[in-house]
Amino acid sequence: MTMTKGESLAGQAGGTPPRRSHVPGDGTAAAEAIEQARRAMLHEVRSRKRTRIGADALMEALIRQGADTLFSYPGGVILPIYDVLGDYPEIRHILVRHEQGGAHAADGYARASGKVGVCMGTSGPGATNLVTGIATAQLDSVPMVAITGNVPGSLIGKDAFQEIDITGITLPMTKHNYLVRNADDIPRVVAEAFYIAQHGRPGPVHIDLTKDALQQETRAEHPSLEDVIAGLPGFRPNTEGHPRQLKLAAREIAQAKRPLIIAGHGVLIAEAWDELRAFAEKTQIPVAWSLLGIGAMDEEHPLAYGYMGMHGWKHVNRAIQAADLLIAIGMRFDDRVTGSVKTYAPYARIIHVDIDPAEIGKNVAVEVPIVGDAKNVIVGLTKLVHQVEPAARAAYHAQLAEWRRESERSSWHGSGGWKEGVLSADFVVERIGELTDHVATYVADVGQNQMWLARYTKFRRPHSHISSGGLGTMGFAVPAAMGAALGNPAAETWAICGDGGFQMTSQELMTLAVDRIPVKIALLDNKKLGMIRQWQEIVYAGNYHSSHLPGPDFAKLADAYGVPAFRASTPDEVDKAIKAAQAVDGPALIWFEIEQEQNVFPMMPAGKGLSDLIETWGAPEE
Amino acid sequence: MSPDPTTTDPTTTDPATEPTAAPPTAAPPPAAHAAPPPRSLPGSGETRRHILVVLVMDRPGVLNRVASLMRARNFNIDSLSVSRTDKPQISRMTLTLHGDDVAVEQAGKQLYRLIDVLKVQDVTAEQVVEHELALLKVRATDTNRAEVIKIVELFKGRIVDIAPDAVIVEASGTEAEIDSLVALVRGYGIKELVRTGAVVMLRGAGSIEEALKL
Numbered sequence: 058m059t060m061t062k063g064e065s066l067a068g069q070a071g072g073t074p075p076r077r078s079h080v081p082g083d084g085t086a087a088a089e090a091i092e093q094a095r096r097a098m099l100h101e102v103r104s105r106k107r108t109r110i111g112a113d114a115l116m117e118a119l120i121r122q123g124a125d126t127l128f129s130y131p132g133g134v135i136l137p138i139y140d141v142l143g144d145y146p147e148i149r150h151i152l153v154r155h156e157q158g159g160a161h162a163a164d165g166y167a168r169a170s171g172k173v174g175v176c177m178g179t180s181g182p183g184a185t186n187l188v189t190g191i192a193t194a195q196l197d198s199v200p201m202v203a204i205t206g207n208v209p210g211s212l213i214g215k216d217a218f219q220e221i222d223i224t225g226i227t228l229p230m231t232k233h234n235y236l237v238r239n240a241d242d243i244p245r246v247v248a249e250a251f252y253i254a255q256h257g258r259p260g261p262v263h264i265d266l267t268k269d270a271l272q273q274e275t276r277a278e279h280p281s282l283e284d285v286i287a288g289l290p291g292f293r294p295n296t297e298g299h300p301r302q303l304k305l306a307a308r309e310i311a312q313a314k315r316p317l318i319i320a321g322h323g324v325l326i327a328e329a330w331d332e333l334r335a336f337a338e339k340t341q342i343p344v345a346w347s348l349l350g351i352g353a354m355d356e357e358h359p360l361a362y363g364y365m366g367m368h369g370w371k372h373v374n375r376a377i378q379a380a381d382l383l384i385a386i387g388m389r390f391d392d393r394v395t396g397s398v399k400t401y402a403p404y405a406r407i408i409h410v411d412i413d414p415a416e417i418g419k420n421v422a423v424e425v426p427i428v429g430d431a432k433n434v435i436v437g438l439t440k441l442v443h444q445v446e447p448a449a450r451a452a453y454h455a456q457l458a459e460w461r462r463e464s465e466r467s468s469w470h471g472s473g474g475w476k477e478g479v480l481s482a483d484f485v486v487e488r489i490g491e492l493t494d495h496v497a498t499y500v501a502d503v504g505q506n507q508m509w510l511a512r513y514t515k516f517r518r519p520h521s522h523i524s525s526g527g528l529g530t531m532g533f534a535v536p537a538a539m540g541a542a543l544g545n546p547a548a549e550t551w552a553i554c555g556d557g558g559f560q561m562t563s564q565e566l567m568t569l570a571v572d573r574i575p576v577k578i579a580l581l582d583n584k585k586l587g588m589i590r591q592w593q594e595i596v597y598a599g600n601y602h603s604s605h606l607p608g609p610d611f612a613k614l615a616d617a618y619g620v621p622a623f624r625a626s627t628p629d630e631v632d633k634a635i636k637a638a639q640a641v642d643g644p645a646l647i648w649f650e651i652e653q654e655q656n657v658f659p660m661m662p663a664g665k666g667l668s669d670l671i672e673t674w675g676a677p678e679e
Numbered sequence: 680m681s682p683d684p685t686t687t688d689p690t691t692t693d694p695a696t697e698p699t700a701a702p703p704t705a706a707p708p709p710a711a712h713a714a715p716p717p718r719s720l721p722g723s724g725e726t727r728r729h730i731l732v733v734l735v736m737d738r739p740g741v742l743n744r745v746a747s748l749m750r751a752r753n754f755n756i757d758s759l760s761v762s763r764t765d766k767p768q769i770s771r772m773t774l775t776l777h778g779d780d781v782a783v784e785q786a787g788k789q790l791y792r793l794i795d796v797l798k799v800q801d802v803t804a805e806q807v808v809e810h811e812l813a814l815l816k817v818r819a820t821d822t823n824r825a826e827v828i829k830i831v832e833l834f835k836g837r838i839v840d841i842a843p844d845a846v847i848v849e850a851s852g853t854e855a856e857i858d859s860l861v862a863l864v865r866g867y868g869i870k871e872l873v874r875t876g877a878v879v880m881l882r883g884a885g886s887i888e889e890a891l892k893l
Contacts, residue, residue, distance in 0.1 A: 224740070225743075228740070228743065228744060228747055229747055229748070229751045232792075232794070233793075233794040236739070236740075253794060289794060290736070290797055290891075290892075291735075291736060291793070291794050291795055291796050291797045292794050398718055398720060399717040399718055399720070400717065400718070401718055402718065403715035403716070403717070403718060404715060413792070414788045414791065415785065415788035415789050415791070415792055417788075418721045418781060418784070418785070419721070419785060420721070421718065421720075421721065422718075422719055422720065422721045422722075422781075
């Protein structure tokens with residue numbers, strides 16, 4: 058079923074049919090039926106007598122940890138797992154088309170559900186293909202357990218077929234990793250891995266299992282949580298903020314005239330959005346957010362000020378530069394947030410709340426460090442601060458509102474916007490936000506599309522925005538959206554990607570089609586590596602080497618995979634195409650042929666500060 | 680808490696409010712009276728030698744984890760010595776590195792992120808016994824062997840092997856003491872030199888290991 062240009066879909070778009078889903082826990086009749094079939098099968102299989110091997114211990118351990126979805130790709134040494142996988146219908150196996158897709162899917166699943174994402178690949182190339190996804194999770198503090206097989210213990214170190222020192226490779230990009238050579242260790246290692254992945258500052262944990270460990274018979278029992286904690290004496294994250302530091306922070310807040318909260322991913326990880334809102338309301342302090350902090354505050358809230366940083370709103374960066382107190386919660390002063398540290402927030406004293414002590418004082422010197430879980434610290438702080446009436450901050454709020462009006466008016470909404478009938482990307486993401494009531498799960502790829510999404514879509518629900526922030530992994534959107542759709546089946550899921558990133562992992566269209574995972578892909582095709590082109594235009598004097606990126610006929614491509622495709626190349630086709638895609642039961646792709654040379658403004662050039670934003674470039678006066 | 684009138688607000692002179700020039704290369708110089716002092720970067724910038732004692736779980740790969748982390752985070756290890764302790768499963772590393780106070784504190788915090796690391800203590804400012812062991816193979820013939828032995832004795836070292844053309848000297852002491860011994864015998868010709876790197880222990884009854892809560 059292929060339709061182009063959104064035609065003949067007006068009828069369908071009117072009444073969206075109830076979404077059919079076989080995702081467990083979705084509550085639909087289909088899901089219920091499958092669940093019952095699973096239980097029946099479970100009963101049947103478990104009565105079959107056979108030896109319990111390492112692979113069984115692995116599957117049992119995963120189930121005990123609450124894993125229900127496994128993104129994986131088979132291979133020689135993990136065949137023992139695939140041999141028993143059918144006996145464990147509690148775990149839904151998603152056969153991805155590339156291990157990288159599996160790792161990103163586990164990442165998206167974790168971010169959308171708040172649970173640990175699990176992915177698996179075989180030894181050698183299967184394992185190295187997972188690496189990009191593991192690194193993405195590490196840089197964005199996403200709880201993930203990545204499982205790989207390895208050659209039998211006796212062959213380790215012999216350069217055996219498909220052998221690589223994968224624990225050596227993942228060592229610097231995981232929170233922890235394990236090489237397991239004995240089946241008896243599997244229950245303990247899996248339990249530890251899940252505990253480490255989700256406690257303290259979350260992150261990926263990698264488990265490498267030799268083939269013989271998977272095949273050995275084992276009677277090892279699963280450890281209790283107490284045993285797991287006792288076995289990890291070096292892992293005692295501090296979650297409570299120190300009372301003395303909280304008092305110091307409260308004093309700073311009481312004295313501040315132009316305070317600003319800057320919220321990061323930590324607020325979402327700690328599920329502290331309600332607490333953050335209550336804190337902001339009590340103190341009447343506006344809230345700005347980093348890329349991964351999007352969703353920590355409902356953007357419609359009067360105290361929600363906006364997205365900061367390199368491509369953030371000018372008024373937000375201006376407020377940071379003018380602030381006399383920054384209350385940084387669960388963010389790490391990344392260079393994309395601060396620009397040049399020397400000119401960053403020159404008038405501000407800084408309160409820095411983070412669960413990872415290593416983040417404090419790493420990039421900027423701070424006046425009040427608080428190590429602890431964002432939720433606990435915000436609750437503690439809220440008790441200590443005075444109630445502030447809005448009137449008391451009226452002048453400050455008025456100044457911020459004035460800057461916001463100025464910034465939104467002058468902000469360059471894309472060089473395409475001024476042309477009659479030209480499709481600009483900011484318009485597309487704005488419409489997607491509007492037509493999904495701003496509560497879908499929006500998964501960004503990397504580059505201009507990511508910045509457009511962050512700036513113009515307007516997010517009203519926590520965890521509604523998923524983006525590869527730290528590593529900036531192109532090709533992230535489609536597989537991560539696949540995982541997000543399974544991790545939070547109640548929310549409509551959109552992948553917003555450029556033509557460059559899409560072509561990196563488009564093979565997962567097949568997974569979407571086969572497993573009928575209802576991801577809507579908004580492909581913003583400017584036939585360019587847009588952000589590269591923008592930098593070449595502005596920083597490299599228009600030397601456009603390799604940023605022009607011819608792509609295929611994306612409608613035909615999607616059609617070949619059995620994914621319905623729609624196409625929009627003018628602004629008036631946008632709504633129709635979005636509604637058409639929403640009406641599809643299952644995955645769908647919209648090919649937006651956007652203005653080819655639209656830039657994301659404002660922009661902070663590398664090495665410059667937040668006060669040095671470029672707002673327009675070579676564009677006509679308005 | 681009273682609102683701050685915008686007239687006294689330093690933001691009115693904030694560079695952010697000044698018009699920004701479009702070309703990145705031609706940013707206007709900040710007006711001298713308006714420019715706030717630059718934000719200080721973390722750390723004093725004064726580098727000196729630090730000694731860290733690191734207690735770790737004795738698990739496969741833990742040395743690799745510590746070494747890999749120090750490399751990845753751009754810290755330069757001067758010496759590293761690892762051994763077992765009296766507690767089963769716990770190993771002790773003594774690590775010396777150069778850096779300013781904040782950089783070394785950051786190194787410690789990053790080490791704490793490793794699951795196998797139990798305790799990191801910077802003992803630079805503490806009263807410690809510091810020792811390292813060195814073996815030196817020094818060129819020494821009948822004509823000057825007595826001189827070499829004299830120097831070694833002054834440093835409370837001892838000769839552990841004698842050959843017709845060389846002696847092996849064993850010496851222990853602080854890094855500085857070994858450095859000066861090496862400098863003194865260098866004139867005779869050092870054929871080989873091996874040093875263990877510093878190991879340290881706090882003076883007095885205090886114990887880093889006993890302070891561990893396991």
